[in-house]
Amino acid sequence: MASLSGICSSSPSLKPKTPFAKSTPSLRRDSVTFQTRPKLAPAQSVAREAPAGLSSTNDKLPTKLKQGLDKDPRALWRRYVDWLYQHKELGLYLDVSRIGFTDEFVAEMEPRFQAAFKAMEELEKGAIANPDEGRMVGHYWLRNSKLAPKAILTSQIENTLDAVCKFADEIISGKIKPPSSSEGRFTHILSVGIGGSALGPQFVAEALAPDNPPLKIRFIDNTDPAGIDHQIAQLGHELASTLVIVISKSGGTPETRNGLLEVQKAFREAGLEFAKQGVAITQENSLLDNTARIEGWLARFPMFDWVGGRTSEMSAVGLLPAALQGINIREMLAGASLMDEETRTTVLRNNPSALLAMCWYWASDGVGSKDMVVLPYKDSLLLFSRYLQQLVMESLGKEFDLDGNRVNQGLSVYGNKGSTDQHAYIQQLREGVHNFFATFIEVLRDRPPGHDWELEPGVTCGDYLFGMLQGTRSALYANDRESITVTVQEVTPRSVGALVALYERTVGLYASLININAYHQPGVEAGKKAAGEVLALQKRVLAVLNEASCREPVEPLTLEEVAEHCHVPEDIEMIYKIITHMAANDRAIIAEGNCGSPRSIKVFLGECNVDELYA
Numbered sequence: 001m002a003s004l005s006g007i008c009s010s011s012p013s014l015k016p017k018t019p020f021a022k023s024t025p026s027l028r029r030d031s032v033t034f035q036t037r038p039k040l041a042p043a044q045s046v047a048r049e050a051p052a053g054l055s056s057t058n059d060k061l062p063t064k065l066k067q068g069l070d071k072d073p074r075a076l077w078r079r080y081v082d083w084l085y086q087h088k089e090l091g092l093y094l095d096v097s098r099i100g101f102t103d104e105f106v107a108e109m110e111p112r113f114q115a116a117f118k119a120m121e122e123l124e125k126g127a128i129a130n131p132d133e134g135r136m137v138g139h140y141w142l143r144n145s146k147l148a149p150k151a152i153l154t155s156q157i158e159n160t161l162d163a164v165c166k167f168a169d170e171i172i173s174g175k176i177k178p179p180s181s182s183e184g185r186f187t188h189i190l191s192v193g194i195g196g197s198a199l200g201p202q203f204v205a206e207a208l209a210p211d212n213p214p215l216k217i218r219f220i221d222n223t224d225p226a227g228i229d230h231q232i233a234q235l236g237h238e239l240a241s242t243l244v245i246v247i248s249k250s251g252g253t254p255e256t257r258n259g260l261l262e263v264q265k266a267f268r269e270a271g272l273e274f275a276k277q278g279v280a281i282t283q284e285n286s287l288l289d290n291t292a293r294i295e296g297w298l299a300r301f302p303m304f305d306w307v308g309g310r311t312s313e314m315s316a317v318g319l320l321p322a323a324l325q326g327i328n329i330r331e332m333l334a335g336a337s338l339m340d341e342e343t344r345t346t347v348l349r350n351n352p353s354a355l356l357a358m359c360w361y362w363a364s365d366g367v368g369s370k371d372m373v374v375l376p377y378k379d380s381l382l383l384f385s386r387y388l389q390q391l392v393m394e395s396l397g398k399e400f401d402l403d404g405n406r407v408n409q410g411l412s413v414y415g416n417k418g419s420t421d422q423h424a425y426i427q428q429l430r431e432g433v434h435n436f437f438a439t440f441i442e443v444l445r446d447r448p449p450g451h452d453w454e455l456e457p458g459v460t461c462g463d464y465l466f467g468m469l470q471g472t473r474s475a476l477y478a479n480d481r482e483s484i485t486v487t488v489q490e491v492t493p494r495s496v497g498a499l500v501a502l503y504e505r506t507v508g509l510y511a512s513l514i515n516i517n518a519y520h521q522p523g524v525e526a527g528k529k530a531a532g533e534v535l536a537l538q539k540r541v542l543a544v545l546n547e548a549s550c551r552e553p554v555e556p557l558t559l560e561e562v563a564e565h566c567h568v569p570e571d572i573e574m575i576y577k578i579i580t581h582m583a584a585n586d587r588a589i590i591a592e593g594n595c596g597s598p599r600s601i602k603v604f605l606g607e608c609n610v611d612e613l614y615a
Ligand SMILES: O=P(O)(O)OC[C@H]1O[C@H](O)[C@H](O)[C@@H](O)[C@@H]1O
Pocket: 194, 195, 196, 197, 247, 248, 249, 250, 251, 252, 253, 256, 309, 310, 394, 521, 524
């Protein structure tokens, strides 16, 4: 039995400055002189607007003034050296010197961080850290199973990791074969899942899959029929040697279910037996789990109740697809575990996640008043910002805090990669609306050793990339745009694991600072519920149109008539949209008028379904 710990060698909460949390002592950035350690030269003052609503509803919180950033190069160098964080074993650096926090701010944050560290300690010990859902939050245990609060959890983690490794080995070696492929072994993975059941595997595949992986991966992460058709068409005859991994924690997400049904149809049409090539990763006894068990799929792997979708990259969700692509998952876990150890320290300046959380708080006033632009200067890290978008925004974007105050919290994340984005939107970042701070992700190693060459005297292609990053960082700062830089030596399983762990912890600590539950997503339900209502209405519209279309002669209906027959005259706009969509897909026929003039439309169905009429 492999032990995860063995392979790894290695409160009172802060309330945001919002009109809804008036009792919170504010960190008055307007009242402090910009003074870093060591003392910097006096800086130019720049007036800043308060975040919307801040000053208008609470006159104790005046419009803030922010001091301009210090530009003296020697002082900046001292600040850089003074605050530089380094993880020696991981070769990871964090530079927060271009965020303008002051010593006073750090001092004021200190007790709040101690409370956040305490809450994190309780979380790791198995506290119900997700109170709304009554759940523990245990993604840290996935990379150090001995930390899990119960022996049964430790063995579940270890057994799952062993099972993932064994299954991946048997697939790659051809011991487990596809039943009817001339290849004699699995060559492709089709991963079906959405949100946290897709973004981590997508990011890791892009970052780490070798050029010729043992299995190539494709993703279906939506219910877009054309997108699904494209993925299946791209596989072509190789569908016969494709391992389909269906990933859903809940096992009931509609997009994922639809993806599965579409893929199963493609298998039937190709004369293939899906069950022999299907793998499920889901919670025990979910709908998906039961389907896979009853249909006798090739394999099933568990997702645990105490691992959230957006923090599931180090569970079977991320590990199985990675292992099948030949990525060293034990190295990923080791990198995450090393970072976890480091981010447990309660000394703020030695804790890279705490430093990041402090910068987020400073830069966005603890209320998300600025967006975070994530710019990895490395093509393989393109999807990091997309991955972080869910991790950060679904975790922090909350209407209420833990005390029930309405806070509308969050931190917006976007970005693609440098230097590509320099030719797209950096113009606005440098000179336009000042509503962001940047995070640069720097990778020191340009290419594998021995492959570099100078495309002009003394300068390689990678030197340009380096120059673009440094130049953009300087140019932004010169215009008072703050930035953080995270530096890794190389993009390896270890450094990717460390980056994931770094940001997971940062989100957890920051959530404590702003007193919100980072581990639920109540807002997502509203859209899903509304989508369900639209589909229910569509069924009623179809029934009404069917009845009219079965008459002799056929009686096309106006939108008003359809709405009336459905007994929902107030839903006429949605009925119009439903009919427009059905007409575009040849499922409804516009007899009169056109969709550009809704009042003119008369509609019927091309076919009358008599059975349905009398059902
Ligand atoms: O893994 P699943 O249960 O299918 O969920 C997939 C996704 O669904 C929802 O949108 C949640 O908000 C996400 O957090 C989750 O990752």
